[in-house]
Each structure stands twice: as C-alpha cells, then as structure tokens.
Amino acid sequence: MKNQIVSKEEIAPNTFRYQIKHPKIAKKRKAGQFVILRVHEGGERVPLTIVDSDPEAGTVTLIFQAVGHSTRELAQLEVGDHLMDLAGPLGKPTHIEKFGTVCVLGGGYGTAPVLPIAAALKAAGNDMIGIIGARNKDLLILEKELGAICPRLEVATDDGSYGRHGFVTDVLKSIIDEEKVKVDFVLAVGPTPMMRAVANLTREYGIKTMVSLNPIMVDGTGMCGGCRVEVGGETKFACVDGPEFDAHQVNFDLLMKRQATYKPQEKAAADHACKIGLDKA
Ligand SMILES: Cc1cc2nc3c(=O)[nH]c(=O)nc-3n(C[C@H](O)[C@H](O)[C@H](O)COP(=O)(O)OP(=O)(O)OC[C@H]3O[C@@H](n4cnc5c(N)ncnc54)[C@H](O)[C@@H]3O)c2cc1C
Ligand code: FES
Numbered sequence: 001m002k003n004q005i006v007s008k009e010e011i012a013p014n015t016f017r018y019q020i021k022h023p024k025i026a027k028k029r030k031a032g033q034f035v036i037l038r039v040h041e042g043g044e045r046v047p048l049t050i051v052d053s054d055p056e057a058g059t060v061t062l063i064f065q066a067v068g069h070s071t072r073e074l075a076q077l078e079v080g081d082h083l084m085d086l087a088g089p090l091g092k093p094t095h096i097e098k099f100g101t102v103c104v105l106g107g108g109y110g111t112a113p114v115l116p117i118a119a120a121l122k123a124a125g126n127d128m129i130g131i132i133g134a135r136n137k138d139l140l141i142l143e144k145e146l147g148a149i150c151p152r153l154e155v156a157t158d159d160g161s162y163g164r165h166g167f168v169t170d171v172l173k174s175i176i177d178e179e180k181v182k183v184d185f186v187l188a189v190g191p192t193p194m195m196r197a198v199a200n201l202t203r204e205y206g207i208k209t210m211v212s213l214n215p216i217m218v219d220g221t222g223m224c225g226g227c228r229v230e231v232g233g234e235t236k237f238a239c240v241d242g243p244e245f246d247a248h249q250v251n252f253d254l255l256m257k258r259q260a261t262y263k264p265q266e267k268a269a270a271d272h273a274c275k276i277g278l279d280k281a
Helices: 023-028 069-075 108-123 143-147 168-177 192-205 252-259 263-271
Strands: 005-012 015-021 034-038 046-049 052-054 059-065 085-090 101-107 127-134 152-157 185-189 208-212 228-231 234-237 244-246
Touching (some): 023 052, 023 085, 034 059, 046 069, 046 108, 059 069, 059 108, 101 108, 101 168, 108 143, 108 208, 127 143, 143 152, 152 168, 185 192, 192 208, 192 252, 228 252
Parallel strands (some): 101 185, 127 152, 185 208
Antiparallel strands (some): 005 015, 015 059, 034 046, 034 085, 052 059, 208 244, 228 234
C-alpha cells in the first residue's frame, strides 16, 4: 500500500534507513532529487533525499538522522506503519556528465545524498574518488556502499577514532597538493560549514564544485519562499532551482543565518512535554 514502511534499519546511532512503498516516485526519481513527507496530519514537512529506489518493487529508500522533533517522530514508526504523505520527486535532477576525475565528499548524514549522485557520475564514466567524514567512527555511514562505487574511498573523523584524523577538506587538500591528482569536478554534501570549507578550498584551485543545499523548506514548489538562497548575487529557491548549486557562487553566510531562524522554536519543540495529554489524544 502507498506510503507504507516496508523496511527499517538503524545504520548508525539515531540514523535510520527506510524503504517506503511509492511506485510512482520509485519509477520517476533521478539522482539529486528529494521528497517532502509528513508523518501525520498536523506534522511538519520534512525534506529528505531519495537515496535509492527499486522501480520493480515500487519502493524508495530514505536515510535520515533523528535530530529534531519531526525526525524523531519519523524514527518512532515501524515496518507496516504508513506516512501521512510523501510528495515527490522534487528538485532538479543532478546534471551528470563525464568530467574526468571526480571527487565526492560527504559529511555526517550528508553522505546519504552523495550516494545516488556518485552512482550516476560513475555510470557516466568518471573516475571516482570518495571522501567521507563524521565526528567519530560510530557516526560514519555508508562506507561499504560508497566504497562499492568509488575505487578510492578515504575516511576522516574529527576525533581520529577511524581513518584520518581531521576534516574531509584536509584529505581533499592533500590529494590535490601532495599527491598532485588533477581533480576535474567536486561534489560536496554535508553540514553548511563543511560545504563552505570545500568551496573555499576548491576556489583556490579553480575546480568546478557543486553543493547540495539544505535550507528550511516548506512547500517544496517555489511558492512559499522559505528555501530562498543567494547564488551569484541572485535569489534562488533551492526546492525548484536546486538543491544543487555552484559552490563558488553560494552566499553561505546568509544561508547559515537563515538556517538559524527557527532555532528557538526548534529547541522549544524538542524540550516540550505536553502536560494535559494532548500528545496522547
Ligand atoms: C541536499 C541535502 C540533502 C539532505 N538530505 C538529508 C537526508 O536525506 N537525510 C537527513 O537526515 N539529512 C539530510 N540532509 C541534512 C545534512 O546532511 C545534515 O545537516 C548534516 O550532514 C549534518 O550532519 P552532522 O550533524 O553529522 O554534522 P557534523 O557532525 O557537524 O559534521 C559532519 C562532518 O562534516 C565535516 N565538517 C563539519 N564542519 C566542517 C568544517 N568547518 N570544515 C570542514 N569539514 C567540516 C566533518 O568531517 C564532520 O565530521 C541533507 C542535506 C543536504 C545538503
Ligand atoms: S520550499 Fe517553498 S519556495 Fe522552496
């Protein structure tokens, strides 16, 4: 039945992989696109990347970390439960071409959106290098899956508990500087400070770089203006013009400011406990 969760797996602490039945999205979706879901009627809209799909089985794969109120609600669902709704595929598919040597970087659970794009870039004949990072070994995801796509996969952890001690940008810099690898194209997805750090690095070398932005999204159709970002001095809507943009043109400072807009409300939602039992009504 549509929107039913057919499999659930915790792939890292608080990070879940769901397969959800939705034959139309499973058939239509392309790398780089996302869905917006609601867990229940009064629920917030949650944008999540379509990590994979199985058109035969009619399922889409989503990976998410339970970080706030709505993703925690999503994490409470079990196999057999239904989402209230699942809209998509949304956003522009990734522009895929043969660039030559491509380096894909994933930070934290931003590694999930990298996976389908890396697969499409490889299918187009690019030589793939993958670099993934996380705060520590336990939080690292999809090493095996990305390793199957990238013959060379490097890992960095902030605390040095696995792979190289440091940021993904440190690894990229040493590949370019010390190993003198000619990287033709870079794609980075992860926390905004990570994407900004990658953009600042590759700008120095003149390497074409795309990032997939995650501003606040509401309707996902270009109507509400919630996801507006500044790219090359122009206002763009990440849901319909993106989510991928030229990293060297993105105004990351403005993006970070807008991402923090609802921090007090998000904190209040996370701390809130209903005292009159409405949450059980
Ligand atoms: C297009 C897009 C789609 C998304 N889809 C999903 C989705 O499907 N599911 C979902 O749950 N979330 C999704 N997100 C959210 C996003 O991936 C998370 O906000 C992000 O990964 C935060 O992860 P974290 O808390 O582990 O970050 P952190 O633990 O803060 O950082 C993770 C790693 O990033 C690197 N890093 C951090 N800061 C820097 C820095 N200053 N310089 C260099 N490297 C740095 C480090 O290697 C670090 O270990 C999406 C985001 C984007 C952009
Ligand atoms: S989410 Fe409303 S305009 Fe993009």
